[in-house]
Amino acid sequence: MGAITLERVTKAFGDVTVIPGVDLEIADGEFAVFVGPSGCGKSTLLRLIAGLEDVTSGTLYIDGVDATALSPAKRALAMVFQSYALYPHMSVYNNIAFPLKMAGQDREAIKRKVEAAAGILNLTDYLDRRPGQLSGGQRQRVAIGRAIVREPKAFLFDEPLSNLDAALRVNMRLEISELHQSLKTTMIYVTHDQVEAMTMADKIVVLNGGRIEQVGSPLELYRNPANVFVAGFIGSPKMNLLEGAAAERYDAKIIGVRPEHIELSTESGEWSGVVGVAEHLGSDTFLHVQVDGIGSVTARASGEFSVSHGDRVWLTPPPDRIHRFVASGEAITP
Amino acid sequence: MAREVTRRRKITFTVIGWLIGLTLFFPILWTILTSFKTEGEAIATPPSFLFFQWTFENYFEVQSRSDYLKHAMNSVVISLGSTGLGLLVAIPAAWSMAFSPTRRTKDVLMWMLSTKMLPPVGVLVPIYLLFRDFDLLDTRIGLVMVLMLMNLPIIVWMLYTYFKEIPGEILEAARMDGATLGKEIAYILAPMAVPGIASTLLLNIILAWNEAFWTLNLTAADAAPLSAFIASYSSPEGLFWAKLSAASTLAIAPILVMGWFSQKQLVRGLTFGAVK
Amino acid sequence: MATLHTRTNARVMMSPAVLMLLVWMVIPLGMTLYFSFLRYNLLMPGMEEFTGFGNYEFFLTDPAFLDALFNTLLLVGGVLLVTVVGGTFLALLIDQPFWGQGIVRLLVIAPFFVMPTVSALVWKNMFMHPVNGLFAWIAHGFGLEPVDWLAVLPLFSITMIVAWGWLPFATLIILTALQSLDQEQKEAAEMDGAGSVSIFLYITLPHLARALTVVILIETIFLLSVFAEILVTTNGGPGTASTNISYLIYAQALLQFDVGGASAGGVVAIILANIVAIFLIRMIGKNLET
Numbered sequence: 001m002g003a004i005t006l007e008r009v010t011k012a013f014g015d016v017t018v019i020p021g022v023d024l025e026i027a028d029g030e031f032a033v034f035v036g037p038s039g040c041g042k043s044t045l046l047r048l049i050a051g052l053e054d055v056t057s058g059t060l061y062i063d064g065v066d067a068t069a070l071s072p073a074k075r076a077l078a079m080v081f082q083s084y085a086l087y088p089h090m091s092v093y094n095n096i097a098f099p100l101k102m103a104g105q106d107r108e109a110i111k112r113k114v115e116a117a118a119g120i121l122n123l124t125d126y127l128d129r130r131p132g133q134l135s136g137g138q139r140q141r142v143a144i145g146r147a148i149v150r151e152p153k154a155f156l157f158d159e160p161l162s163n164l165d166a167a168l169r170v171n172m173r174l175e176i177s178e179l180h181q182s183l184k185t186t187m188i189y190v191t192h193d194q195v196e197a198m199t200m201a202d203k204i205v206v207l208n209g210g211r212i213e214q215v216g217s218p219l220e221l222y223r224n225p226a227n228v229f230v231a232g233f234i235g236s237p238k239m240n241l242l243e244g245a246a247a248e249r250y251d252a253k254i255i256g257v258r259p260e261h262i263e264l265s266t267e268s269g270e271w272s273g274v275v276g277v278a279e280h281l282g283s284d285t286f287l288h289v290q291v292d293g294i295g296s297v298t299a300r301a302s303g304e305f306s307v308s309h310g311d312r313v314w315l316t317p318p319p320d321r322i323h324r325f326v327a328s329g330e331a332i333t334p
Numbered sequence: 335m336a337r338e339v340t341r342r343r344k345i346t347f348t349v350i351g352w353l354i355g356l357t358l359f360f361p362i363l364w365t366i367l368t369s370f371k372t373e374g375e376a377i378a379t380p381p382s383f384l385f386f387q388w389t390f391e392n393y394f395e396v397q398s399r400s401d402y403l404k405h406a407m408n409s410v411v412i413s414l415g416s417t418g419l420g421l422l423v424a425i426p427a428a429w430s431m432a433f434s435p436t437r438r439t440k441d442v443l444m445w446m447l448s449t450k451m452l453p454p455v456g457v458l459v460p461i462y463l464l465f466r467d468f469d470l471l472d473t474r475i476g477l478v479m480v481l482m483l484m485n486l487p488i489i490v491w492m493l494y495t496y497f498k499e500i501p502g503e504i505l506e507a508a509r510m511d512g513a514t515l516g517k518e519i520a521y522i523l524a525p526m527a528v529p530g531i532a533s534t535l536l537l538n539i540i541l542a543w544n545e546a547f548w549t550l551n552l553t554a555a556d557a558a559p560l561s562a563f564i565a566s567y568s569s570p571e572g573l574f575w576a577k578l579s580a581a582s583t584l585a586i587a588p589i590l591v592m593g594w595f596s597q598k599q600l601v602r603g604l605t606f607g608a609v610k
Numbered sequence: 611m612a613t614l615h616t617r618t619n620a621r622v623m624m625s626p627a628v629l630m631l632l633v634w635m636v637i638p639l640g641m642t643l644y645f646s647f648l649r650y651n652l653l654m655p656g657m658e659e660f661t662g663f664g665n666y667e668f669f670l671t672d673p674a675f676l677d678a679l680f681n682t683l684l685l686v687g688g689v690l691l692v693t694v695v696g697g698t699f700l701a702l703l704i705d706q707p708f709w710g711q712g713i714v715r716l717l718v719i720a721p722f723f724v725m726p727t728v729s730a731l732v733w734k735n736m737f738m739h740p741v742n743g744l745f746a747w748i749a750h751g752f753g754l755e756p757v758d759w760l761a762v763l764p765l766f767s768i769t770m771i772v773a774w775g776w777l778p779f780a781t782l783i784i785l786t787a788l789q790s791l792d793q794e795q796k797e798a799a800e801m802d803g804a805g806s807v808s809i810f811l812y813i814t815l816p817h818l819a820r821a822l823t824v825v826i827l828i829e830t831i832f833l834l835s836v837f838a839e840i841l842v843t844t845n846g847g848p849g850t851a852s853t854n855i856s857y858l859i860y861a862q863a864l865l866q867f868d869v870g871g872a873s874a875g876g877v878v879a880i881i882l883a884n885i886v887a888i889f890l891i892r893m894i895g896k897n898l899e900t
Contacts, residue, residue, distance in 0.1 A: 426623030460641030
């Protein structure tokens with residue numbers, strides 16, 4: 001069990017309001033990702049749920065029970081920190097066993113659980129080592145091991161992959177997803193990387209300036225961003241956002257079109273421009289095109305597309321793939 | 335990356351380095367050597383450097399003539415007592431300031447530092463009078479209190495800089511793992527801070543052991559630690575150089591060893607963390 | 611950044627240290643200030659009366675005060691000169707690779723751990739003694755007349771004794787700073803064509819500036835209060851030739867029992883020390899931000 005509900009939760013540090021008011025519901029077993037640029041309040045929100053910070057006002061329910069005033073230890077949540085926060089003076093075994101010892105479990109049970117967790121996480125050979133002797137990925141696993149032995153109601157992850165290199169990050173992303181599949185425990189995951197959000201989440205919560213911009217499944221956000229901020233934040237490369245005459249033709253102040261939706265041609269199309277940079281990845285080709293009268297537009301061609309700097313190309317945005325926004329940024333729903 | 339140093343250069347620096355090192359160390363070496371001479375040889379001209387009749391007699395004489403052990407014990411009690419009490423008060427304070435800082439934490443630290451800047455002579459009169467009125471003159475307990483307060487800012491500062499290096503996330507992890515405040519300190523903070531606490535302890539024992547303003551002004555025959563007791567050799571009795579040397583050697587030897595062990599931490603402690 | 615619960619704990623745990631230091635500072639300071647306006651001599655109890663700034667006038671116009679102030683400045687300045695220049699030189703030397711570096715380092719820092727009374731007595735008797743001291747023997751060896759150091763050059767001699775004790779402090783701190791200098795910076799400068807003198811002037815010295823400032827400020831704080839060395843060697847004499855402010859106040863208080871005059875002197879000493887302290891505290895405070 002691990003449903004988490006926030007009702008009008010606010011947080012202020014002194015005179016500075018970090019979170020002006022959040023309502024949010026995370027269902028039991030859901031994988032929720034808080035995503036947003038740095039300083040958007042996503043980590044603060046996670047720490048409020050963890051109990052590491054007091055909420056200024058509002059209520060937090062865990063499984064329907066008011067947990068606002070409970071100490072972190074009594075909330076039965078487990079957290080994986082950005083720095084992993086392993087205890088450097090304890091062996092891997094003792095690190096994983098620590099929450100069980102604090103809970104006063106007996107020696108035998110602790111041994112059984114630690115060994116089981118170590119088995120799942122490929123740490124069996126490292127149980128006697130100190131965290132300092134492990135690689136980044138292994139430390140990450142120990143941190144996860146320490147979280148899972150407690151069988152918490154929910155896992156909280158605070159940017160857990162940001163200290164790993166790119167290749168390892170992809171691996172750990174998969175491992176955490178698999179862990180969620182097998183444990184089916186609620187997970188709340190904070191990241192600034194929208195790729196992590198898109199690949200892992202059941203539900204994405206996009207935060208900006210302490211406010212929730214939009215909540216939804218990855219594809220909902222991709223297809224129907226509620227505003228310019230979400231449109232620009234979700235999707236890679238970024239959606240092209242255009243103003244002026246190009247937008248007015250579609251009865252909007254701002255229009256957006258994703259690079260992967262633009263149709264490319266070397267002969268004809270709606271917009272014509274000159275290629276600035278062409279990035280040939282083999283599987284895809286990204287073109288940064290200076291479109292006449294509009295400005296810089298990024299477009300993606302699937303597979304190989306042989307143009308280079310200085311060539312003229314034509315771009316056509318398919319009308320049904322164009323997102324329209326009013327001046328204040330909200331999407332115009334068709 | 336280090337590169338190959340020419341052999342000649344290295345030999346030159348070895349010679350210069352050792353010459354200067356031995357010159358600076360010579361007064362200490364000379365004191366130690368003299369402590370093994372007879373009084374006659376100690377003042378002999380020309381002085382004998384190594385080829386003299388070695389004797390331990392001075393060490394026994396120092397004890398029988400002036401109850402050296404009592405003063406040594408005073409030094410031990412006063413330096414350990416003031417440091418121990420100081421740590422007891424400072425550890426919780428440094429813990430709070432490092433892990434639960436407020437907007438005023440910095441001001442509090444700065445203010446503590448400023449008390450250390452107070453020249454002792456500025457408060458000599460009131461402290462002396464207070465000691466007289468409370469019958470604390472020439473008592474160990476009085477000196478323990480004064481030295482504890484004298485060094486408290488340094489202890490708080492040193493501990494603070496060490497605690498600061500322990501990432502807050504680790505303590506939060508312990509809190510998430512269900513540790514109470516007591517267990518958090520006992521199982522996580524204390525073991526991680528042991529090296530820092532140990533060097534703080536060491537440095538403050540050194541400072542208290544060598545303190546020679548308050549010990550000279552507030553003690554006499556009973557509670558005088560070595561730093562004050564040695565000063566009594568400046569009277570005509572000071573002409574007993576071999577005994578003076580024996581007493582001095584005993585007084586500086588333990589602290590010298592401690593100092594050598596804590597030389598790295600010393601810098602941090604004495605500069606309030608400004609140089610690491 | 612923590613919960614209310616931990617913040618409350620923090621307040622409670624901080625209070626003993628803060629309260630003790632507050633009492634330690636406020637009560638004696640208040641008393642010193644109060645006494646400094648009284649005519650108060652321990653030999654004439656019950657005769658205390660308010661004299662306004664009389665004590666200050668008396669203390670500041672006493673010719674001994676000017677001597678002491680001058681001696682204090684000479685002592686502080688002399689020791690600073692020897693330790694900062696010598697310390698920089700020694701640190702640069704020890705930073706070079708040579709055989710037995712670690713041991714030489716231990717030898718060099720050893721004097722710092724010698725208690726002031728011991729170092730003063732050892733120097734006074736075994737080195738500076740005009741008849742049996744080592745210096746006298748060396749002078750004879752060169753066919754020179756031995757010098758009675760503490761009688762003829764008392765302040766200079768005390769300066770040397772104190773400098774011997776503080777040289778290791780300066781060396782150790784400068785050495786620590788030197789070793790934290792990024793080697794790549796030096797290599798980059800070498801690539802840019804800088805010679806070893808230029809590297810010292812433009813890379814090493816600026817890097818040391820902060821450590822040097824700290825050394826100067828902290829030594830000044832301690833050196834303003836030099837006391838034991840003077841008490842043990844010269845008792846401030848001959849005359850006032852080696853009396854500094856600390857010793858003058860001590861003599862006023864515990865030899866002449868003039869509480870009022872000594873307190874006025876104490877206030878003056880505090881003001882002098884504070885001038886330095888303000889700079890030091892500012893510097894350390896800046897460091898705290900990072």
